[in-house]
Amino acid sequence: xxxxxxxxxxxxxxxxxxxxxxxxxxxxxAVYEQELTAGEIFLLYENVSExxxxxxxxxxxxxxxxxxxxxxxxxxxxxxxxxxxxxxxxEGIKWAEKALEIQxxxxxxxxxxxxxxxxxAVRPTSYAMANGLNVEKYSKNALEIxxxxxxxxxxxxxxxxxxxxPLYDYKKGIEMMTVIPxxxxxxxxxxxxxxxxxxYAYFQQKxxxxxxxxxxxxxxxxxxxxxxxxLLAKT
Numbered sequence: 001x002x003x004x005x006x007x008x009x010x011x012x013x014x015x016x017x018x019x020x021x022x023x024x025x026x027x028x029x030a031v032y033e034q035e036l037t038a039g040e041i042f043l044l045y046e047n048v049s050e051x052x053x054x055x056x057x058x059x060x061x062x063x064x065x066x067x068x069x070x071x072x073x074x075x076x077x078x079x080x081x082x083x084x085x086x087x088x089x090x091e092g093i094k095w096a097e098k099a100l101e102i103q104x105x106x107x108x109x110x111x112x113x114x115x116x117x118x119x120x121a122v123r124p125t126s127y128a129m130a131n132g133l134n135v136e137k138y139s140k141n142a143l144e145i146x147x148x149x150x151x152x153x154x155x156x157x158x159x160x161x162x163x164x165x166p167l168y169d170y171k172k173g174i175e176m177m178t179v180i181p182x183x184x185x186x187x188x189x190x191x192x193x194x195x196x197x198x199x200y201a202y203f204q205q206k207x208x209x210x211x212x213x214x215x216x217x218x219x220x221x222x223x224x225x226x227x228x229x230x231l232l233a234k235t
Contacts, residue, residue, distance in 0.1 A: 020187065023051045024064060031071045032189055034226045038075040038084075045072040059102040066095035066111040073118060078227075082122040089119040106146035113138035113155055135159075150186035154193050161197045170201040177201075192221040196228060208235035 020028075027048045030041050045068055052064045069092030077085040092115035099108040117135045120128035135155055142152040157180070160173030177197045180186070186194075199214030212235045218228040 021052075021055070021064065023055075024048055024067065027068065027071050028187075028189055029222075031074050032192060032222045033224045034078065034222075035224050038072070038079045038081060041075040042072060045075075059099040059105065059108065062095045062099035062102070063105070063107045063111055066092045066099065066108075066115065068092075069095060070111060070115050070118070073115070073122075077118060077122055086119060086122045089115045089122070093119070104141075104145065106142040106149045106152070109138045109142035109145070110149055110151050113142065114151065117155055117158075148184045150180055150184035150190040150194075153180045153184055154190060154197070158193075158197060161201045168204075170205055174198050174201050188221060192218055192225070195221065199228070199231060203231055203235065211235050 027041070027044045030036050030044055036044075049065060049068045052061055052068065056064060069088045073085045073088035073092065076082075076088065093112060096108050096112035096115060099105065100112065113135045116131050116138070120132050120135070136159065139152040139155040142149050143156075146152075154177070157173050157176035159167075160169040160176065162168070174197075177194050180194050181191060184190075195214050195217040199211045199218060202208070202211035202214065212232065215228050215232040215235065218225060219232070222228070
Protein backbone atom coordinates (compact mmCIF):
# COMPACT_ATOMS: atom_id res chain seq x y z
CA UNK A 1 0.00 0.00 0.00
CA UNK A 2 2.81 2.43 0.88
CA UNK A 3 4.57 1.87 -2.44
CA UNK A 4 1.32 2.38 -4.35
CA UNK A 5 0.72 5.67 -2.53
CA UNK A 6 4.32 6.72 -3.21
CA UNK A 7 4.08 5.95 -6.93
CA UNK A 8 0.77 7.78 -7.29
CA UNK A 9 2.25 10.84 -5.63
CA UNK A 10 5.37 10.70 -7.77
CA UNK A 11 3.38 10.34 -10.98
CA UNK A 12 1.22 13.34 -10.11
CA UNK A 13 4.10 15.76 -9.76
CA UNK A 14 3.34 17.77 -12.89
CA UNK A 15 0.24 19.73 -11.91
CA UNK A 16 1.24 23.38 -11.48
CA UNK A 17 -0.63 25.95 -9.44
CA UNK A 18 -1.49 29.40 -10.68
CA UNK A 19 1.62 31.24 -11.87
CA UNK A 20 3.27 33.44 -9.27
CA UNK A 21 5.26 36.52 -10.38
CA UNK A 22 8.79 35.59 -11.44
CA UNK A 23 10.23 38.24 -9.15
CA UNK A 24 8.55 36.68 -6.10
CA UNK A 25 10.05 33.19 -6.60
CA UNK A 26 13.60 34.01 -5.35
CA UNK A 27 12.18 35.08 -1.98
CA UNK A 28 10.10 31.93 -1.58
CA UNK A 29 12.93 29.64 -2.65
CA ALA A 30 15.49 31.36 -0.41
CA VAL A 31 13.27 30.70 2.60
CA TYR A 32 12.96 26.99 1.78
CA GLU A 33 16.56 26.55 0.64
CA GLN A 34 17.78 27.82 4.05
CA GLU A 35 21.19 28.80 2.70
CA LEU A 36 20.86 32.50 3.56
CA THR A 37 20.44 34.09 6.97
CA ALA A 38 17.18 35.82 7.86
CA GLY A 39 19.03 39.12 7.57
CA GLU A 40 20.09 38.30 4.02
CA ILE A 41 16.58 37.12 3.14
CA PHE A 42 15.25 40.41 4.53
CA LEU A 43 17.02 42.22 1.69
CA LEU A 44 15.21 39.96 -0.80
CA TYR A 45 11.95 40.62 1.03
CA GLU A 46 12.42 44.37 0.70
CA ASN A 47 13.27 44.06 -2.99
CA VAL A 48 10.28 41.85 -3.78
CA SER A 49 7.91 44.02 -1.75
CA GLU A 50 9.05 47.08 -3.70
CA UNK A 51 8.58 45.29 -7.02
CA UNK A 52 5.09 44.29 -5.95
CA UNK A 53 4.17 47.89 -5.19
CA UNK A 54 5.52 48.98 -8.58
CA UNK A 55 3.84 46.17 -10.53
CA UNK A 56 0.47 45.50 -8.89
CA UNK A 57 -2.45 47.27 -7.28
CA UNK A 58 -5.58 46.44 -5.33
CA UNK A 59 -6.23 42.94 -4.04
CA UNK A 60 -3.42 41.25 -6.06
CA UNK A 61 -0.93 43.67 -4.49
CA UNK A 62 -2.20 43.03 -0.97
CA UNK A 63 -2.08 39.25 -1.46
CA UNK A 64 1.53 39.26 -2.66
CA UNK A 65 2.52 41.59 0.18
CA UNK A 66 0.88 39.14 2.58
CA UNK A 67 2.95 36.37 0.98
CA UNK A 68 6.10 38.44 1.46
CA UNK A 69 5.36 38.98 5.15
CA UNK A 70 4.67 35.29 5.57
CA UNK A 71 7.95 34.29 3.95
CA UNK A 72 10.17 36.65 5.91
CA UNK A 73 8.29 35.56 9.02
CA UNK A 74 9.23 31.96 8.27
CA UNK A 75 12.88 32.96 7.88
CA UNK A 76 12.94 34.64 11.29
CA UNK A 77 10.96 31.80 12.84
CA UNK A 78 13.53 29.24 11.72
CA UNK A 79 16.19 31.26 13.54
CA UNK A 80 14.01 31.37 16.68
CA UNK A 81 13.55 35.14 16.34
CA UNK A 82 9.93 34.78 17.37
CA UNK A 83 9.15 38.44 18.02
CA UNK A 84 10.28 39.49 14.54
CA UNK A 85 8.43 36.57 13.00
CA UNK A 86 5.25 37.43 14.90
CA UNK A 87 5.42 41.05 13.76
CA UNK A 88 5.70 40.05 10.10
CA UNK A 89 2.88 37.53 10.41
CA UNK A 90 0.74 40.28 11.92
CA GLU A 91 1.44 42.44 8.88
CA GLY A 92 0.64 39.47 6.64
CA ILE A 93 -2.72 39.12 8.36
CA LYS A 94 -3.47 42.81 7.80
CA TRP A 95 -2.62 42.62 4.08
CA ALA A 96 -4.77 39.51 3.61
CA GLU A 97 -7.68 41.15 5.40
CA LYS A 98 -7.26 44.23 3.22
CA ALA A 99 -7.41 42.04 0.10
CA LEU A 100 -10.58 40.40 1.40
CA GLU A 101 -12.18 43.80 1.91
CA ILE A 102 -11.89 44.31 -1.85
CA GLN A 103 -12.71 40.80 -3.03
CA UNK A 104 -12.96 37.36 -1.48
CA UNK A 105 -10.49 35.01 -3.14
CA UNK A 106 -8.93 31.65 -2.38
CA UNK A 107 -5.47 33.21 -2.26
CA UNK A 108 -6.52 35.90 0.23
CA UNK A 109 -8.22 33.37 2.55
CA UNK A 110 -5.19 31.10 2.20
CA UNK A 111 -2.75 33.82 3.19
CA UNK A 112 -4.92 34.87 6.12
CA UNK A 113 -4.94 31.27 7.34
CA UNK A 114 -1.22 30.74 6.76
CA UNK A 115 -0.16 33.86 8.64
CA UNK A 116 -2.44 33.00 11.55
CA UNK A 117 -1.23 29.40 11.54
CA UNK A 118 2.41 30.40 11.95
CA UNK A 119 1.48 33.13 14.43
CA UNK A 120 0.13 30.37 16.66
CA ALA A 121 3.62 28.84 16.69
CA VAL A 122 5.49 32.01 17.70
CA ARG A 123 3.00 33.71 20.03
CA PRO A 124 1.82 32.68 23.50
CA THR A 125 -0.49 29.69 23.91
CA SER A 126 -3.37 32.07 24.58
CA TYR A 127 -3.09 33.34 20.99
CA ALA A 128 -3.27 29.82 19.60
CA MET A 129 -6.30 29.04 21.76
CA ALA A 130 -8.08 32.19 20.58
CA ASN A 131 -7.16 31.95 16.89
CA GLY A 132 -6.24 28.37 16.09
CA LEU A 133 -9.69 27.33 14.93
CA ASN A 134 -9.70 30.18 12.42
CA VAL A 135 -6.93 28.43 10.46
CA GLU A 136 -9.32 25.61 9.61
CA LYS A 137 -12.21 28.01 9.02
CA TYR A 138 -10.30 30.24 6.62
CA SER A 139 -8.70 27.29 4.83
CA LYS A 140 -12.18 25.94 4.18
CA ASN A 141 -13.22 29.38 2.93
CA ALA A 142 -10.36 29.21 0.42
CA LEU A 143 -11.44 25.75 -0.70
CA GLU A 144 -15.03 26.88 -1.20
CA ILE A 145 -13.68 29.24 -3.86
CA UNK A 146 -10.96 26.96 -5.23
CA UNK A 147 -11.25 23.30 -4.24
CA UNK A 148 -7.82 22.62 -5.76
CA UNK A 149 -5.93 25.06 -3.53
CA UNK A 150 -3.10 22.86 -2.27
CA UNK A 151 -1.92 25.15 0.52
CA UNK A 152 -5.38 25.23 2.07
CA UNK A 153 -5.62 21.44 1.92
CA UNK A 154 -2.17 21.16 3.48
CA UNK A 155 -3.25 23.32 6.42
CA UNK A 156 -6.27 21.14 7.05
CA UNK A 157 -4.11 18.01 7.03
CA UNK A 158 -1.27 19.60 9.00
CA UNK A 159 -3.34 19.87 12.16
CA UNK A 160 -3.29 16.07 12.41
CA UNK A 161 0.47 15.89 11.80
CA UNK A 162 1.84 18.75 13.88
CA UNK A 163 -0.68 19.05 16.71
CA UNK A 164 0.66 18.25 20.20
CA UNK A 165 -0.35 15.15 22.11
CA PRO A 166 -3.13 14.00 22.35
CA LEU A 167 -4.56 15.95 19.42
CA TYR A 168 -2.47 14.51 16.60
CA ASP A 169 -3.54 11.65 14.36
CA TYR A 170 -0.57 10.70 12.20
CA LYS A 171 -2.42 8.09 10.16
CA LYS A 172 -5.16 10.55 9.25
CA GLY A 173 -2.63 13.27 8.49
CA ILE A 174 -0.63 10.99 6.18
CA GLU A 175 -3.76 9.89 4.34
CA MET A 176 -4.89 13.50 3.84
CA MET A 177 -1.47 14.71 2.74
CA THR A 178 -0.86 11.87 0.29
CA VAL A 179 -3.78 12.70 -2.01
CA ILE A 180 -3.12 16.44 -2.21
CA PRO A 181 -0.77 16.35 -5.24
CA UNK A 182 -3.23 14.12 -7.07
CA UNK A 183 -6.24 16.34 -6.40
CA UNK A 184 -4.85 19.89 -6.20
CA UNK A 185 -2.87 22.45 -8.15
CA UNK A 186 0.33 23.10 -6.28
CA UNK A 187 3.52 25.14 -6.22
CA UNK A 188 7.02 23.91 -5.49
CA UNK A 189 6.78 24.74 -1.80
CA UNK A 190 3.43 22.97 -1.51
CA UNK A 191 4.98 19.76 -2.79
CA UNK A 192 7.84 20.13 -0.32
CA UNK A 193 5.39 20.69 2.54
CA UNK A 194 3.43 17.55 1.63
CA UNK A 195 6.57 15.40 1.51
CA UNK A 196 7.88 16.90 4.75
CA UNK A 197 4.63 16.39 6.64
CA UNK A 198 4.43 12.73 5.62
CA UNK A 199 8.08 12.14 6.46
CA TYR A 200 7.67 13.91 9.79
CA ALA A 201 4.57 11.88 10.67
CA TYR A 202 6.38 8.62 10.02
CA PHE A 203 9.43 9.93 11.88
CA GLN A 204 7.36 10.78 14.95
CA GLN A 205 6.08 7.21 14.94
CA LYS A 206 9.72 6.00 14.82
CA UNK A 207 8.92 4.35 11.50
CA UNK A 208 12.20 5.49 10.00
CA UNK A 209 12.12 3.16 6.99
CA UNK A 210 8.89 4.82 5.86
CA UNK A 211 10.04 8.33 6.78
CA UNK A 212 13.29 8.20 4.82
CA UNK A 213 11.88 8.08 1.24
CA UNK A 214 9.63 11.07 1.91
CA UNK A 215 12.46 13.10 3.40
CA UNK A 216 14.60 12.23 0.38
CA UNK A 217 11.77 13.51 -1.81
CA UNK A 218 11.86 16.78 0.18
CA UNK A 219 15.51 17.16 -0.70
CA UNK A 220 14.78 16.58 -4.36
CA UNK A 221 12.61 19.70 -4.21
CA UNK A 222 14.89 21.81 -1.98
CA UNK A 223 18.25 19.98 -1.68
CA UNK A 224 19.73 22.35 0.89
CA UNK A 225 16.80 22.48 3.33
CA UNK A 226 18.41 22.07 6.73
CA UNK A 227 15.34 20.87 8.60
CA UNK A 228 14.70 18.03 6.18
CA UNK A 229 18.39 17.12 6.31
CA UNK A 230 18.30 17.03 10.09
CA LEU A 231 15.32 14.68 10.16
CA LEU A 232 16.87 12.49 7.48
CA ALA A 233 20.11 12.18 9.44
CA LYS A 234 18.15 10.84 12.40
CA THR A 235 16.54 8.05 10.36
